[in-house]
Amino acid sequence: MPDKRREYALNAVLALGLLLVPLWAYWAGSPFTITVFTRIAIFALAAVGLNIALGLGGMVSFGHAVYFGVGGYVAGIAAQHAFNGETFLGIAGANQMLIIWPVAMIAAGLLAAVIGAFSLRTSGIFFIMITLAFAQMVYYFAISWPTYGGEDGLPIYVRNTFPGLNTMRPWNLFILCWCLLMLAIGAFALIRASRFGAALMAIRQNPDRVAAVGISPFGIKLAAFVISAMITGLAGALMADLSRFASPAAMAWTMSGELIVIIILGGTGRLFGPVAGAAVLVGFEVIFGGMTEHWRLWLGLVLLLTVLFARGGIVTLIAGRERLG
Amino acid sequence: MTAALLFEQFLNGLQFGLMLFLMSAGLTLVFGVMGLINLAHGSLFMIGAFFCAAAAGLTGNFWLGLAAGMAAAAAAGALIEVTVMRRLYTRDHLDQVLATFALILILSEGTKILFGPFPLYLDVPPLLTGTVDLGLTPYPLYRLALIVAGIGVALGLWLLIGRTRLGIRIRAGENDREMIAALGVNIRALYTVVFALGAALAGLAGALVGAVQSVQVGMGEPVLILAFVVIVIGGIGSIRGAMVGALLVGVIDTMGRFLLPQVFALFLDPSKASGAGAALASILVYLLMALILVIRPKGLFPVHA
Amino acid sequence: MKFRKNALACASVLALGAGVAQADPVTVGLITTLSGGGAGLGVDVRDAFELALQMAGSDAIHLVVEDDGQRPENAVQIADRMIQSEGAQILTGIIWSNLAMAVVPAVTAQDVIYVSPNAGPSALAGAGCTPNYFNAAYQNDTMHEAAGQYANTLGYQNAFIMAPNYPAGVDALTGFKRYFQGTLAGEVYTQLGQTDFAAEIAQIRASGADSIFIFEPGGMGISFMRQYAQSGVDLPIISAAFTFSQDVLPAVGDAALGVINTAEWSPDMDNEANVAFVAAFQEAYGRLPSVYAAQSFDTANLILSALAAADISDLEAFRTAMRAADFDSVRGSFRFGNNQHPIQNYYAREVVSVDGVLTNRIVGTAFEDHQDVYAADCAME
Incomplete structure (x- = not known):
């Protein structure tokens, strides 16, 4: 199976490249390169989350930015309360990443359970639209909710802490994000190989047949949707710490669009697709954003050409099509 | 609160709804006939407004501008259909979302390069300035004209689809693509025409609304999202559904913005009530959509298939 | 690779x-x-x-x-x-x-x-x-405070005030109210990015106000002014400079003529x-x-x-x-x-047309040597 071998090689290159370039930058004294790669890792993590719903389950969620944003707000709100000693609904603040991460995941998961319970009654284009509408709802709420800054957002004055690491140093924050990304990719692989994952993919291809064997497609899809949102929420918490800022802008519908862009650019449902996609998207922004104010035009053209002529994204382009079954 | 004010707000809701219908009709038509989800529909709205403003600015005539806006949007639509959309009909919705998302980036930046970064000026035609007395309340003549135009287009569309050869083909296309191809209808040309028609309607809406709004890059996206809400409520692919959905969204959104702060004022101080009411009003249409989808997952007027 | x-x-x-x-x-x-x-x-x-x-x-x-x-x-x-x-x-x-x-x-x-x-x-x-x-x-806040102050100078008694529902909008209304001594005929928050103001204009018509204060930056202000001009409501508008600055004036058009807006600068200084x-x-x-x-x-x-x-x-x-x-x-x-x-200093400016180009000119002074209220909370110096 030469295709499989090429994909393994590509995955290894992506995983190691994502680690080695920042490491080199660390020795060369280029902190900004590390920051860029941290961003890539975080966007990739968010997209790995979406890839479970979209790639495995075929659920085109056009509102995943909401979970990204909610994760960010958990980090922001917890940090603010840890800073000023106030409480959130009686819960004290925290500035420990080890506490914030699970809370961010739970918050995103709970929200996804509610949104998913409504949205999964529909399918196809209705599902795309209703997830977008729910996202808009939360977005407008965040903008007009004054307690945590509304549209101004919520600054995090000191990054949340991790035991034994100074997270203010770019390299330390990067390595945390990289490890979490690798864990999430591992989890994605496990899910894909599990009975749960098999059921999920079977539902995508033929829901009626799955229902006929006595499995509830709704339950499986909802579970996948929640897991997917939890991972994206975790990425949101990391993003807030990277930019030291939580903002409703992270929930804007264009952000949902960008998460989808990352997945399709990389290769839908592919293990390392999100990494490749995030690298290209962030790289494009960093390199061309500095050259021309019209960089969005070029980004649009690249995306368009990818959809039209490079189906399956970067991973497919290099490693060939995936064999199903 | 008086009856006159309620009546005026209802008219406002009606007018807003009819403009949403112009946007939604094209979206739902394109989905119904070609099965295509087009995020770039808002960009066609923007193109209509920009070309109308530019042409009206050059010639000093609003009506020439209106024609230019519609023509430009239709031309852009046809061009997009031939170069891009045509390749997407057989793809899944995911590819369509991404490709049309890319088109938004291209068209927005392209418009900025063409017309510059500052908003353009487009004035109401002299014929339609001022207000008319409707008995209960004076009402802006231009808004009344928008209501009339909206109803007129809706009627025209109804006739077009129900009574003409093109309409028969469109309805046939919705039902069975292979069949009409077998009957010798040039399906490629039909698709281009349908897409251009939807684009022209969006361009018309953009040009009409542009006279009382800011003509600026990005103006299409808020309308686009509302139009999606409309067609989801109405049932995607159904023109009748788009009409009902548009009027529901228009009236409920307008009334919500107007009434909710007053409801909150019964138990909050005015400043807080205004803020809370506005916050709830801004998510009202999305709540409506969620509610309707819970009751009828395929919208109010589901299209078989 | x-x-x-x-x-x-x-x-x-x-x-x-x-x-x-x-x-x-x-x-x-x-x-x-x-x-x-x-x-x-x-x-x-x-x-x-x-x-x-x-x-x-x-x-x-x-x-x-x-x-x-x-x-x-x-x-x-x-x-x-x-x-x-x-x-x-x-x-x-x-x-x-x-x-x-x-x-x-x-x-x-x-x-x-x-x-x-x-x-x-x-x-x-x-x-x-x-x-x-x-x-x-x-x-x-200070731009809006100046508007509130100058509204007193103009003798406005009963103002209808309006801004988008986000922090800067809330600050705007707070700033205006801090100096305005009249009563409020209405206080309305609009949606951020709103393009249709028919509902708000109808409320203004029904409110019995003698003046309007708005803070609607960017496209929102352009849309509001265009629609206001068509509405037949003819109350004087006062605002901070954002809606009537040179970048948007050409797009607002003649609807802006005569509007008083406050700023710390004007092109005719x-x-x-x-x-x-x-x-x-x-x-x-x-x-x-x-x-x-x-x-x-x-x-x-x-x-x-x-x-x-x-x-x-x-x-x-x-x-x-x-x-x-x-x-x-x-x-x-x-x-x-x-x-x-x-x-x-903060000045009151009026939108005027000079050789067919809309611009602002100073018609009065709202504040001299004005400082923001937050300075007192700042620990520096």
Whole structure:
């Protein structure tokens, strides 16, 4: 199976490249390169989350930015309360990443359970639209909710802490994000190989047949949707710490669009697709954003050409099509 | 609160709804006939407004501008259909979302390069300035004209689809693509025409609304999202559904913005009530959509298939 | 494989950039909005800043400009890059409060100077003030306070007030109410990005107000004014400059004629610096400067004046030079308060048509030497 071998090689290159370039930058004294790669890792993590719903389950969620944003707000709100000693609904603040991460995941998961319970009654284009509408709802709420800054957002004055690491140093924050990304990719692989994952993919291809064997497609899809949102929420918490800022802008519908862009650019449902996609998207922004104010035009053209002529994204382009079954 | 004010707000809701219908009709038509989800529909709205403003600015005539806006949007639509959309009909919705998302980036930046970064000026035609007395309340003549135009287009569309050869083909296309191809209808040309028609309607809406709004890059996206809400409520692919959905969204959104702060004022101080009411009003249409989808997952007027 | 090569190439280019950035001129990073719906404001800020450098003929500043797309996370990333790989020691350019709130705390904590050419969120003016943050424009509330004050001068008794439902909108109404002595006929929050104001205009008609105060920046203001002009409601409007600045006036059209709006600057101000600025701006770009352009022009000259007086490597001395604000402001007088926000005059301007071009001219003074209320909460000095 030469295709499989090429994909393994590509995955290894992506995983190691994502680690080695920042490491080199660390020795060369280029902190900004590390920051860029941290961003890539975080966007990739968010997209790995979406890839479970979209790639495995075929659920085109056009509102995943909401979970990204909610994760960010958990980090922001917890940090603010840890800073000023106030409480959130009686819960004290925290500035420990080890506490914030699970809370961010739970918050995103709970929200996804509610949104998913409504949205999964529909399918196809209705599902795309209703997830977008729910996202808009939360977005407008965040903008007009004054307690945590509304549209101004919520600054995090000191990054949340991790035991034994100074997270203010770019390299330390990067390595945390990289490890979490690798864990999430591992989890994605496990899910894909599990009975749960098999059921999920079977539902995508033929829901009626799955229902006929006595499995509830709704339950499986909802579970996948929640897991997917939890991972994206975790990425949101990391993003807030990277930019030291939580903002409703992270929930804007264009952000949902960008998460989808990352997945399709990389290769839908592919293990390392999100990494490749995030690298290209962030790289494009960093390199061309500095050259021309019209960089969005070029980004649009690249995306368009990818959809039209490079189906399956970067991973497919290099490693060939995936064999199903 | 008086009856006159309620009546005026209802008219406002009606007018807003009819403009949403112009946007939604094209979206739902394109989905119904070609099965295509087009995020770039808002960009066609923007193109209509920009070309109308530019042409009206050059010639000093609003009506020439209106024609230019519609023509430009239709031309852009046809061009997009031939170069891009045509390749997407057989793809899944995911590819369509991404490709049309890319088109938004291209068209927005392209418009900025063409017309510059500052908003353009487009004035109401002299014929339609001022207000008319409707008995209960004076009402802006231009808004009344928008209501009339909206109803007129809706009627025209109804006739077009129900009574003409093109309409028969469109309805046939919705039902069975292979069949009409077998009957010798040039399906490629039909698709281009349908897409251009939807684009022209969006361009018309953009040009009409542009006279009382800011003509600026990005103006299409808020309308686009509302139009999606409309067609989801109405049932995607159904023109009748788009009409009902548009009027529901228009009236409920307008009334919500107007009434909710007053409801909150019964138990909050005015400043807080205004803020809370506005916050709830801004998510009202999305709540409506969620509610309707819970009751009828395929919208109010589901299209078989 | 291809990807990795590109990434490596990109990284090495970035690293090279870091190596050569510390020549003689000081690198100033200008992060502003050059794409999307708010691009007009950023273009004015960039153009005026570049014009100021040209007119000064100074090579003390190496300017790097980048587009934030009006997105906070972009602005943060650009700030990081300008500091970490281009060696920027001074940043400026941000238009929007929410972007400023994302960038300023993080930047100033790294001992980089930030000079605001427009946004002035209250959080950075009061308890959150910091020695590395200078505001060369205004504190957000003050423009609206001036409108409230001048509404008294005009004898308005019963005002209908309206702003978008987001922090800057709430601040606007709070600022107006702080000085306005009449009653309120109505207080309405609109949706951010709203384009149809028919419902609000109907309420205004029914409210029995004798005047209207609005804060609807950008496209919202254009839409409101167009629709208001068609509504047959004929109440006087008072506002802060944002809705009636030179960047949007052509789009608002004659509907804006006669509107009173408050600002700390006006194109017709008769001081030497301003006359030269307005003429040069028109000459260079073929349009009249907006209030954002004026603020950016002052920002550039303020930075130049401080760089001429002190070496930025001695940060304390540089900050002292900045605080002195020893430059010819296009606003006439300009000085900093203890929170490093301006203490300045605020004028009432009227929209007029000069040779067919809509512009503003001063008709009165709302405040002299006005300082924002948050300065008292600032621990500096």
